[in-house]
Amino acid sequence: MAYKIGYIDPSFNTPEELIMAANLIPYRIFGDPTIDLMDANKFVPPNHCFWARNCLQRGLNGLDKEIKGIIITHACDCSNREYDIWFEHVSYDFYYYLNAPLKRDKLSLKFFINDLKELKFQLEEHFGVEITDKKLYEAINLTNEIRKLLKKISEYRNKGLLLGSEFHAIIKNAYKSDKKDVLHNLKEKLKKLEIKEPLPYVDGSKKRILLTGSILDDTEILKYLESLGFEIITDDLCIGTRYFHNKIEITGDPIKDIANFHLSKPPYSTEHPSSGRFDFIKGLAKKYQVQGVICLVQKFCEPLLYEYPFFRDSFKEMGMPFIFLEKEYKRDSYNQLTTKFEAFKEILGGVKK
């Protein structure tokens, strides 16, 4: 049985390839918006984001048996501070806090390389494996191939052949499964898409939108948006474009290549400078000619809450309809947003397609 390393990452800076080269399966831990948070509430104060709290609850409830260690990757105060709580209350022999840098310059790159090397060392020591450059490049080639396929598949959202929610489920799966299976499934999916006729739902009444926000890991929220008449054409999410937008450039130093890859991805709101996030969204919105931008934020997600006025004003200046909504991390609460979304749909008005 292949063992897994579970990782919590509010953005996406965890080196999957390093874990794979240790003969382990990287398994990104997502929340579950249907569970009760009783135990996590005993450890986490009420003003902390509910997504991170939910992941902790999942840990307290017990994760899959194959998971043999936990990595938590630096992004925001909630995830940072909750590492120690995981360490104290969720029992694993292997724990690593990855200090993914806040900045994206030469010094941070050097630091990130050091931290990745330390992770490599600790994985080797703990699991009694040797992570060679050869194995690292095998893993890199595999994830690069996956990214290439995902990029191709993502375009079918814009062709009316793939629902945003379907694509979301595909990426989520890619984060959790053995990458060899992922590759196989993606190839099959692409084959099917290539011969597929446009879906009947392209009836002109749907509103083409770009989806952004904090981590959105419940596919149901995308289905909910679709049920309201929105068509998710593109996104800048980590369970989305940020996962496959870039590829790992191969230079002969695999750890450095992985570090470089993460520091040159489109930025997230937890990084500095973060203004590039708007520029990236703007580029996507133009490229895919969306009619509006939906920004869905987890309640108490500070990094995003600080960005709101800037986003609002910048989209206004761009002439792009924009809605920013805070949401609870509870599936049965999504319906509470319906009135606001209906109003937003009205604003989007005429159909472009």
Next chain:
Amino acid sequence: MGRHYLAIEQAYRDGTPTAWATSGTSVEMLYTFDVQPILPENAATISAAQKVSKKYIESAEDLGFSYDLCSYFKTNVGAMLNNAPIDLGGIKPPTFMVAADVICDTHVKWFQVQSQRYKVPLYIIDVPHVTSNTTNKQKEYYQSYVEEQMLELMDWISEITKKEYNEEKSREVITNSYELSEYWIKIFELRKTIPCPVSTKDTFGGIFPLFTMPGLKEPIRVFKKMYQETQERVDNGIGALENEQFRLLFSGIPFWYNLKFFGILEQWGAIIVFEPYTYSFGKFLDPSMSKEYIINNPIKAMAKIMLSFWYIYDLETRVREFKRVIKEWKIDGLILHNNLSCRPNSCGLYDLKQRLMEEEGIPSLVIESDMNDPRKMNEEQLKNKLESFMEILQKSKKR
């Protein structure tokens, strides 16, 4: 404090460089370049003490900043929007800004927002997080990373101010900072005495030079005098409270708009004798930072301070340090402020409470409020909670 704000006004009049800095960043580096530091957090506390923070916070919320964001940040945003005068916590856009993620994300996001708004250059220091299982080997490359950034910051400031870095000046500044902290820690040592000579009114009121003026000579004289007076009180057996019955620890930032609230403790003969928050700004607490070390390695020391800040200790170290404090300062109970503004501050409090009870038998009270937003303080509820807590303490002391 007046002196600090006069110096700020003077700098604007003379057109000499000024910089906003978040607490925890190296103010010493700014003084090395004769840049006048301004700490928006500190200015925000003035707004609160002058009872105008609510108005400023609401202005920031009108602009779109959430009810749940840090109230220091919102006070600063609102004070700027309302052109607040200096005595109400108003400050002006500086020549440049320096922030770090050493204490919280807010610091980074705050300065991103304001530097963008006021078109002022910003340098961010990225300080890796030390957790319960960080190894010494990791701490070494964390230290190099921060050190390298300090050198980069040095060049950056040098370019803006058109001034060369001066090692002599740097030594002088860090030595002054060290001496200032030394007196502060000595005062804390004296607080171990029964009865405690200094109350929380004096420490919360006296801490500001540690934020804003570490590096200057004048505050050292003030602190030295404070220390001597404290020593005299100890020698004469004079306590800050006449009939000291209970010795408490208050963890977190106090409610600046209602500092007098702590007066309520007197009716039970209770006094706060230790605040991790004020203690942590006596920042040369890492035992490896001797005076000799900091004089010979000023930049390294500035980096080290950021990595060994008491205030952001990981849970394991925090529990250990709290236990030490409980013993040495003879603490009967803890009041832990679950600050609604502050995620880093509030996270881990429940574990702390539980472990101190289980392992030391020391009770804690968690109270929920906010340091600058009076809307989030329910005074009646707090009083009731305190009352019940004091009853518990009374009972446990009798036993």
